[in-house]
Amino acid sequence: MVMVQDKTDEIQQRMTILGELDIASFLPWIHRHAAKLGLGQTVAHADDARIELDLRGPEALIDMMEIGCLLGPIDVWVETIARAPCNAQFPNAKTTV
Amino acid sequence: MTDDTASAQAMTDEWYPVGLISQLDKTGRQTALMGEPIVVAHDADGQALVTGHNGRRLPVKLRYGHVWSSLGTPKKDIFAIPEADQPGRRFVDVGVVRVRCSPLRAVENFLDIAHFPFVHTDVLGAEPHTEVLNYTAEIRPDVDEVWATEVKFYQPQASKSASGGITTEYMYRVPAPTCSVLYKTCPPRPTEWDVITLFVQPLAEDLCDVWPWMALFDDETAMTDLIHFQQMIFLQDRSILENQVPRLLPLDPGMEIPTRADLTSIAYRRWLKRHNYTYGAQLVAR
Numbered sequence: 001m002v003m004v005q006d007k008t009d010e011i012q013q014r015m016t017i018l019g020e021l022d023i024a025s026f027l028p029w030i031h032r033h034a035a036k037l038g039l040g041q042t043v044a045h046a047d048d049a050r051i052e053l054d055l056r057g058p059e060a061l062i063d064m065m066e067i068g069c070l071l072g073p074i075d076v077w078v079e080t081i082a083r084a085p086c087n088a089q090f091p092n093a094k095t096t097v
Numbered sequence: 098m099t100d101d102t103a104s105a106q107a108m109t110d111e112w113y114p115v116g117l118i119s120q121l122d123k124t125g126r127q128t129a130l131m132g133e134p135i136v137v138a139h140d141a142d143g144q145a146l147v148t149g150h151n152g153r154r155l156p157v158k159l160r161y162g163h164v165w166s167s168l169g170t171p172k173k174d175i176f177a178i179p180e181a182d183q184p185g186r187r188f189v190d191v192g193v194v195r196v197r198c199s200p201l202r203a204v205e206n207f208l209d210i211a212h213f214p215f216v217h218t219d220v221l222g223a224e225p226h227t228e229v230l231n232y233t234a235e236i237r238p239d240v241d242e243v244w245a246t247e248v249k250f251y252q253p254q255a256s257k258s259a260s261g262g263i264t265t266e267y268m269y270r271v272p273a274p275t276c277s278v279l280y281k282t283c284p285p286r287p288t289e290w291d292v293i294t295l296f297v298q299p300l301a302e303d304l305c306d307v308w309p310w311m312a313l314f315d316d317e318t319a320m321t322d323l324i325h326f327q328q329m330i331f332l333q334d335r336s337i338l339e340n341q342v343p344r345l346l347p348l349d350p351g352m353e354i355p356t357r358a359d360l361t362s363i364a365y366r367r368w369l370k371r372h373n374y375t376y377g378a379q380l381v382a383r
């Protein structure tokens with residue numbers, strides 16, 4: 001029996017990141033880290049106190065995204081991260097895994 | 098957050114272990130603290146004396162079997178370990194293990210349980226029991242320490258006194274940038290925790306002396322066996338630590354993919370970053 005991972009394993013979540021965020025350095029960092037994990041990503045809002053990030057992919061990988069973002073780059077202090085279901089549109093969503 | 102002088106000062110003003118009280122002598126131990134050569138000795142009256150560059154007298158405290166000193170002006174006392182005053186415990190000075198790695202890396206490795214089955218095979222862990230169950234890790238604002246709790250792991254031989262495999266529960270605490278205290282299931286006394294500490298003396302940013310110390314409920318095991326067991330564990334860690342790349346502990350996880358099993362390491366590194374504790378750290382991922 002072969003386990004086939006397909007799009008049905010994927011979920012969409014909105015990640016709300018609060019803290020002292022230097023978005024000039026954090027947004028490119030987020031983009032790279034999400035790309036490394038192969039997650040669909042859309043930034044819905046960003047200022048130096050709050051980022052709303054919509055993610056699509058397997059839950060385990062979204063979880064790794066949260067853990068990575070908790071530390072983030074050196075000039076960013078992340079206070080909290082919350083995750084909730086979302087229905088965002090992903091223009092660049094991956095169609096294959 | 099990355100001001101160089103502020104960052105250098107933050108760690109300079111902390112207490113560090115620099116030797117064993119039981120090994121103090123008149124001649125003195127020639128060692129180093131954050132790049133500065135120091136001598137740890139006792140004077141004619143038997144008082145512990147730590148001397149830095151050009152003969153300057155450094156602050157001294159004696160606690161938990163060790164001599165502690167600082168290159169700067171510590172604003173706080175050495176962190177408390179209430180179990181050190183608890184009757185019935187045996188206190189074990191394990192001695193020193195020199196490791197060619199960042200002092201922060203040595204602490205991070207101590208906090209990591211995922212390596213048990215692979216590095217301490219058939220002792221602190223064994224295949225196929227390699228899964229790290231979810232646990233809690235946080236920076237506790239009231240005490241300003243890193244705590245990881247509800248850490249559970251199957252161990253074939255959890256301690257020198259353990260006679261078979263048990264699921265061990267751990268709690269980790271980081272009260273100072275290069276010190277960690279581990280609380281571990283105590284087989285002879287289910288209501289108590291064994292205490293195993295890792296006190297790390299930063300010799301340089303990429304070199305440290307590791308001084309483990311224990312406060313155990315164990316009346317059976319010979320002292321030399323307790324010491325040998327713990328030394329064996331740390332020698333297994335040393336070979337891993339000396340091969341880690343990069344040498345310094347990255348405070349930006351950009352080159353790694355940390356997972357939930359690494360939550361204690363993430364909490365530790367967030368706490369280091371928050372306090373400008375960056376001696377032995379790499380600030381930018383590369």
Ligand SMILES: [Fe+2]
Binds near residue numbers: 212217330
């Ligand atoms: Fe280890």
